[in-house]
Amino acid sequence: MTPQASHSNPFAQVAETDADPLGRIGVRMPFAAGEEIYAQDEEADMVYRVVSGAVRTTRLLSDGRRQIGDFYYPGDLFGLESGTEHRFSAEALGDAVVMVIKRSALSHYGDDGLRMERLIWSATARELQRTQEHLMLLGCKSACEKVAAFLLDIADRAKGELAVLAMGRQDMADYLGMTIETVCRMLRQLQDDGLVEFKGSRRFQLKQRAALSRLVVV
Amino acid sequence: MTPQASHSNPFAQVAETDADPLGRIGVRMPFAAGEEIYAQDEEADMVYRVVSGAVRTTRLLSDGRRQIGDFYYPGDLFGLESGTEHRFSAEALGDAVVMVIKRSALSHYGDDGLRMERLIWSATARELQRTQEHLMLLGCKSACEKVAAFLLDIADRAKGELAVLAMGRQDMADYLGMTIETVCRMLRQLQDDGLVEFKGSRRFQLKQRAALSRLVVV
DNA sequence: CGTTTCTTTGAATCCGGTCAAGGTCCGTGG
């Protein structure tokens, strides 16, 4: 496992002193499993970057229904989903380390600050794209297609190796807009059809990538 | 009906020579009902602003399923949903007039160009927020709640007056991630419960705003 | 007006949700 920034493995670490200005600007903060990184409706002047572990953004409706916005892995920027205040909260999925940058302080960092600003904007644009993809998933896809798409997305980060889910079934369900039971049932179905194989509840391998991605209409 | 930029009325016009730089930069283009403004997967160097009429952004899956990203009304910027190429296409809902700005040409416009750049970024941030709101709707809400939320959103633009739907039932359905039949049934239910009143299929008035917004959990 | 397109309604069906039990994994302490 290299110390370089890598989207491929949820457990990889990001180098903190490479060319990337975010490696030097900001404060390193560790979070325990499940701990809140920022709250829904909190003022949003910070930007965050996953160093190790994984992070989810979630939003709760007043009656307890929950939607997960996205999952973030080492190297990913998060917390930019807003103009003034966060619509989602962010929590560490397991133990995680996060770099925190005060956005309004970026001007003090000269060139690095500028590069950081640019990084933030491009990350915001990517965020928008991912959210739109998520929209398609929630609006158009069946339970089976949702789960297939989710597994493909995870597996693609893990480049062929055994992929590891950083989140539990409830988080998957809340991300996909369905119940935990249906997630289980779809996982079973995909396994029975021989498209994926689970070793325990969090490790899996694609068995028939082509067939799986045929399920995921684009 | 004032000639000022106004989110409140889908048929309002935006002044083209006010303080807003977009009034002067860019080219005015009329589109016929249903006409495509830009295509899915098209290169995205343009920014657009609704002058009159209304616009929808849509994305088609290869098997014909359709998701509507959002609806845009006079004064709204659209077409910024991307880094490099459009994930959604845009079409005029009825006859519409749109200002088109070449993004890469903004640097030639001095101050106005800069102000425009800033406008674009803040519109992108707002776009992200709206998309996240849409995500909650698709992921968490029942058919009835979806329709109620949709009507409230429209009615709020129309400040108390008789609200006018710029889109047909199919567009509503594709925006809300449900079928046209279910949309009709929910509309009937809301009417039977006395929460809204339709005059024809496109004009309606809120009858019990409080009760309706109680349906829309936040 | 006649024709086409859009909207509404009804009946039957099905996918996913709900409710209820077991099962599995893991950490803790005896």
Next chain:
DNA sequence: CCACGGACCTTGACCGGATTCAAAGAAACG
């Protein structure tokens, strides 16, 4: 090392909300 407890995961049976299929009505258009 094993027994216990709790959190998480899985499965089954049933239910119900939303879709599908079909057809009638209403509105828009030439």
